[in-house]
Structures are given as C-alpha cells and as structure tokens.
Amino acid sequence: MSGWQPVRRTRAFEDVIAQIERRIADDGLTVGDRLPGERQLAEQLRVSRSSVREAMRVLETLGVVSSQVGRGADAGACLISRPADALSDLLRLHLGLSNLSLAEVVDARLMIEQWSAAHAAAQRADLSALTAALERMDASTSAEEFVEHDTAFHVAIAEASGNRLTTAMMLSLRDSLRRYAVGAVERLGDTAGLMADHHRIHRAIVAGDAAGAAAAVEAHLLRAYPGISRPPRTEEEGPDGQHGRLDRVG
Amino acid sequence: MSGWQPVRRTRAFEDVIAQIERRIADDGLTVGDRLPGERQLAEQLRVSRSSVREAMRVLETLGVVSSQVGRGADAGACLISRPADALSDLLRLHLGLSNLSLAEVVDARLMIEQWSAAHAAAQRADLSALTAALERMDASTSAEEFVEHDTAFHVAIAEASGNRLTTAMMLSLRDSLRRYAVGAVERLGDTAGLMADHHRIHRAIVAGDAAGAAAAVEAHLLRAYPGISRPPRTEEEGPDGQHGRLDRVG
DNA sequence: ACCATAGTATGGTCTGACCATATTCCCTCA
DNA sequence: TGAGGGAATATGGTCAGACCATACTATGGT
Numbered sequence: 001m002s003g004w005q006p007v008r009r010t011r012a013f014e015d016v017i018a019q020i021e022r023r024i025a026d027d028g029l030t031v032g033d034r035l036p037g038e039r040q041l042a043e044q045l046r047v048s049r050s051s052v053r054e055a056m057r058v059l060e061t062l063g064v065v066s067s068q069v070g071r072g073a074d075a076g077a078c079l080i081s082r083p084a085d086a087l088s089d090l091l092r093l094h095l096g097l098s099n100l101s102l103a104e105v106v107d108a109r110l111m112i113e114q115w116s117a118a119h120a121a122a123q124r125a126d127l128s129a130l131t132a133a134l135e136r137m138d139a140s141t142s143a144e145e146f147v148e149h150d151t152a153f154h155v156a157i158a159e160a161s162g163n164r165l166t167t168a169m170m171l172s173l174r175d176s177l178r179r180y181a182v183g184a185v186e187r188l189g190d191t192a193g194l195m196a197d198h199h200r201i202h203r204a205i206v207a208g209d210a211a212g213a214a215a216a217v218e219a220h221l222l223r224a225y226p227g228i229s230r231p232p233r234t235e236e237e238g239p240d241g242q243h244g245r246l247d248r249v250g
Numbered sequence: 251m252s253g254w255q256p257v258r259r260t261r262a263f264e265d266v267i268a269q270i271e272r273r274i275a276d277d278g279l280t281v282g283d284r285l286p287g288e289r290q291l292a293e294q295l296r297v298s299r300s301s302v303r304e305a306m307r308v309l310e311t312l313g314v315v316s317s318q319v320g321r322g323a324d325a326g327a328c329l330i331s332r333p334a335d336a337l338s339d340l341l342r343l344h345l346g347l348s349n350l351s352l353a354e355v356v357d358a359r360l361m362i363e364q365w366s367a368a369h370a371a372a373q374r375a376d377l378s379a380l381t382a383a384l385e386r387m388d389a390s391t392s393a394e395e396f397v398e399h400d401t402a403f404h405v406a407i408a409e410a411s412g413n414r415l416t417t418a419m420m421l422s423l424r425d426s427l428r429r430y431a432v433g434a435v436e437r438l439g440d441t442a443g444l445m446a447d448h449h450r451i452h453r454a455i456v457a458g459d460a461a462g463a464a465a466a467v468e469a470h471l472l473r474a475y476p477g478i479s480r481p482p483r484t485e486e487e488g489p490d491g492q493h494g495r496l497d498r499v500g
Numbered sequence: 501a502c503c504a505t506a507g508t509a510t511g512g513t514c515t516g517a518c519c520a521t522a523t524t525c526c527c528t529c530a
Numbered sequence: 531t532g533a534g535g536g537a538a539t540a541t542g543g544t545c546a547g548a549c550c551a552t553a554c555t556a557t558g559g560t
Contacts, residue, residue, distance in 0.1 A: 039540095062343055094313070097329065108416050163358065164349070259521095287509075303511085320551090320554060
C-alpha cells in the first residue's frame with residue numbers, strides 16, 4: 001500500500017507559532033497589537049518559557065514581532081510587519097553560503113527595478129520623493145552623501161510602484177548588494193555617468209514612459225555591475241548596453 | 251553636536267549568529283558542513299545552551315541550518331540552503347497580517363513568472379521537465395492531480411530561467427497563493443482554458459519567443475486571478491486580455 | 501555471522517533562578 | 531500643594547541543570 005505519512009513530530013515552539021498565527025488569522029490580530037508576556041503565554045499554552053522564547057525568535061526573524069524590555073505600555077512583544085528586514089538577512093546568509101551567485105541577485109534586482117520603474121511611470125504616482133532624492137544627489141559633495149541619496153532614489157522608485165512586496169524585495173536586494181555597490185562607485189571613479197542615468201530614469205518616469213524607464217534602469221544597472229546581468233534579448237545592440245532594450249520583458 | 255549612536259545592546263544569541271556567519275564567510279563553511287553540538291557550541295562561545303538554541307531557531311527559520319536528533323553522522327546541526335521555505339513562511343505571515351494584499355502578491359508573481367518565461371525562452375534551456383509536466387497535466391483526471399502537475403509546470407518555468415533566487419521567490423509566492431489557486435480552479439469550473447494557456451506558454455518558450463511567452467503568462471494569470479493584477483499598459487487592447495501585451499516590461 | 505541489548509551523544513523540553521531595564525507608585529521634602 | 535526621588539514591579543535576557551525521546555554505536559552472547 002502507499003500513502004504513508006512520515007511521522008511528524010511537532011516541536012513545542014512550532015505549536016506556539018501556529019497558535020499565534022491562528023490568532024492573527026481568526027481574531028484579526030494585526031500590526032500594533034500586543035502579545036501577552038512570555039511567562040503568561042507559557043502558562044496559557046502549557047509550555048515552558050523557553051519554548052515561547054524560541055517561537056518569539058522565529059517570529060522576530062520573520063519580521064512579525066518586536067520585543068521591548070522594561071515595563072509599561074511599550075514593553076512586551078508587539079506585532080509588526082517588516083518583511084524587508086527578514087528578506088535582507090535571508091539573502092545575506094544565502095549569498096554567504098555561495099548558494100546564490102551575485103549574478104542571480106543582480107538579475108533579480110534588475111527585474112524588480114525595471115518592473116517598479118515601468119509601473120511608476122504608468123501609474124503617474126506621487127513622484128515628489130523621487131525628485132527630491134535626485135536633487136539632493138545632485139547637490140551632494142561626498143561619496144557617502146551620494147550613496148545615501150542614491151539609496152533614497154531607488155527606494156522611491158520601488159515605492160512609486162505601489163507594491164509593498166516588490167518594494168521589500170528591492171530594499172533587501174539592494175541591502176545585500178551594498179558592499180558591491182560601494183566597490184562599483186569606487187571603480188567608476190566619478191558619479192557623472194550614474195547621475196546621467198538617474199536623470200534619464202527620472203525623466204522617463206515623470207513622462208509616463210514605461211518603456212523608456214525600464215531601458216534606463218537596465219542601462220544604469222549594467223553600468224554599475226558590468227558583465228553581471230544577462231537580460232534576455234533576441235537581437236544585440238551596441239556593445240555598451242547603453243540603450244539595451246529587452247526583447248519584451250524585464 | 252550630532253552623530254550620537256543609539257545604545258545597541260547585543261543579545262547573546264545575536265552574537266552566536268554573527269560568529270556562525272563569520273565562520274561561513276571566513277572559513278568557507280558551506281552547505282553540507284556540520285556545526286558543533288549545542289552543548290559544545292555553548293561552551294566554546296561562553297554562552298548558555300539556551301542562547302545557542304535561540305540562534306539555531308533563527309538560522310533554521312532563515313533556511314540555513316537543519317537539526318536532527320539522535321546520534322551518528324546525520325545527527326546535529328547541518329548547514330543547508332533552502333531560501334524558498336523561509337520565504338514562504340515570511341509571505342504567509344505578512345499576508346495574514348494584512349500588511350500585504352493579494353493584489354500585491356499576484357502582481358509580484360506575474361512579474362517573476364513573466365521574467366522567468368522570457369528568460370527560459372531566450373536561453374533555450376532544458377525544457378524536458380516543462381514538457382513532461384504539460385503532458386501529465388493533459389492526462390490528469392482529477393483536480394488534485396491537475397493542481398499537482400500544474401505546480402510542477404510553473405516550477406519548471408522558474409527553474410528554466412536559471413536563477414535560483416527568482417525560482418525561490420516563485421515557489422514561495424505560489425505557495426502563498428495556493429488556497430486562492432484552488433478557489434480559482436473551482437470558480438472556472440473546468441481546466442480547458444487553463445490548459446490552453448499552458449500550451450501557449452509552452453509553445454512560446456520552446457520556440458524561443460520571449461515576448462510571446464510573457465504575454466501568454468500574463469493572460470494565464472489574468473484568467474486565474476481576474477481583476478487582481480494591474481499590468482502597466484499604455485494602450486488598451488481586447489477586453490479579454492488574451493493577448494495583453496505589456497507596454498514594455500512585465 | 502548474527503542479533504539483541506546496553507551505552508551514549510544528540511536535540512527537545514522544562515524548571516527555577518537571577519539580571520538589566522524601564523515604568524509606575526508612593527513617600528518625602530520643600 | 532507640588533516636585534523630586536527612591537522603592538516596587540513587570541518585562542525580556544540569560545543562565546544552570548536536569549530529564550526525556552531518539553537514534554546511532556559498541557558489546558556480548560548465541
């Protein structure tokens with residue numbers, strides 16, 4: 001006969017997580033709500049405080065709860081929703097394990113950033129943050145300042161797409177690539193080319209030109225990570241990839 | 251004056267994680283290698299076993315370690331790399347917290363699946379898994395069987411893109427949408443339309459037609475999740491979205 | 501040679517204690 | 531009456547030590 005199920009031993013902390021998750025689904029527990037204290041939770045769930053704590057570590061790792069010590073309204077465990085933090089940790093570790101290559105991460109970022117830019121252009125979203133970051137980048141005098149506003153610029157693109165999930169992915173991908181980004185800036189020597197890319201991206205988004213925005217994003221990332229990305233193209237263009245246009249999809 | 255740093259209290263288990271991560275980076279620890287036992291690790295790091303265990307829970311949540319009880323070569327903590335599992339948990343919880351909407355998840359899946367299909371088409375990758383899944387879907391007689399091979403089909407598309415990160419994202423997104431996918435199949439009543447989509451996707455990828463593959467994927471997801479996705483388009487086409495072509499990027 | 505049994509190392513769980521922190525309460529003093 | 535300051539208290543963070551179930555390993559008897 002078939003259909004054997006492997007014996008699944010449920011660890012105590014997994015049960016704690018499941019029950020908390022059920023409360024979120026059934027009781028409408030949401031961001032900002034507080035969980036009982038660890039001791040109280042342990043007593044109610046008939047497990048030890050250790051098991052409750054291991055469950056809290058898991059939920060904290062997933063960006064779902066945050067714990068504060070002390071006493072008062074702010075103390076204890078509080079439901080939050082910070083998927084980007086969790087994603088950053090995840091990517092950083094798996095990148096370190098060499099189970100993800102830099103090319104894969106860069107490709108994924110190119111995908112998301114092109115998508116975000118195209119959506120931002122098509123949706124005529126609020127672009128004030130985008131414009132502000134661009135102006136501050138223009139006015140920046142140090143490399144640190146430039147990188148700071150550069151990050152704000154790319155985050156603004158992601159947020160203008162109106163999708164919090166892809167925004168979180170973008171944030172964490174960029175976070176994982178931070179060390180390589182610094183190297184890229186140093187390798188290029190100056191930021192004139194990057195700024196030209198930024199202005200081109202900005203112009204296209206403001207003009208509602210989704211295709212142009214995506215192309216500008218691709219050119220920008222190809223400049224920052226030369227030779228890394230492998231966009232699918234059916235016809236080759238100039239060797240610099242400057243106006244590299246995707247076959248159809250980014 | 252400025253430049254104040256917030257007092258950062260480092261919890262013991264965070265230090266354990268940091269040291270393990272450093273060993274991964276410096277000592278070239280990689281997938282398949284084993285970590286010392288919890289007691290031994292606690293002694294070496296001068297922390298309690300509880301702290302070591304909390305660190306292990308975090309790393310396990312991130313899909314980086316796996317623990318087996320017992321004794322022998324298989325026992326103890328082992329380095330793995332399963333980002334998709336971690337991503338699934340992350341998405342499921344944040345979806346439950348209503349901090350991510352179904353539309354955002356569906357949009358993200360559309361983005362990734364279009365990208366994957368286009369890459370798969372452009373790269374002429376090994377498509378035997380794709381073809382096999384399609385044939386099994388054609389031959390399936392029950393809804394359960396259909397869904398099973400449908401999953402295999404979409405996973406094969408992701409894997410054919412050659413990017414493990416986007417594949418992991420696809421897997422977890424699809425996992426999060428499983429319950430809605432079942433509802434969609436029931437709503438449609440039959441699978442003829444879905445199968446037509448699948449064959450169209452398959453034909454395009456095999457033919458190396460990246461644009462056609464992406465368009466077919468979009469049509470497929472629009473059929474499964476009507477009214478959810480909002481692809482950026484500058485010109486409208488037929489009302490059925492059948493040959494919906496993105497303005498430029500998916 | 502084989503098999504049953506004892507030994508042992510592992511993760512999983514629990515208990516109970518103590519510490520650092522931060523709020524709340526209340527008493528003292530001006 | 532108000533303000534200041536310390537005590538009480540509740541929180542998470544950490545630790546030590548014990549016990550359990552599990553699963554391999556070694557041993558010894560057949």
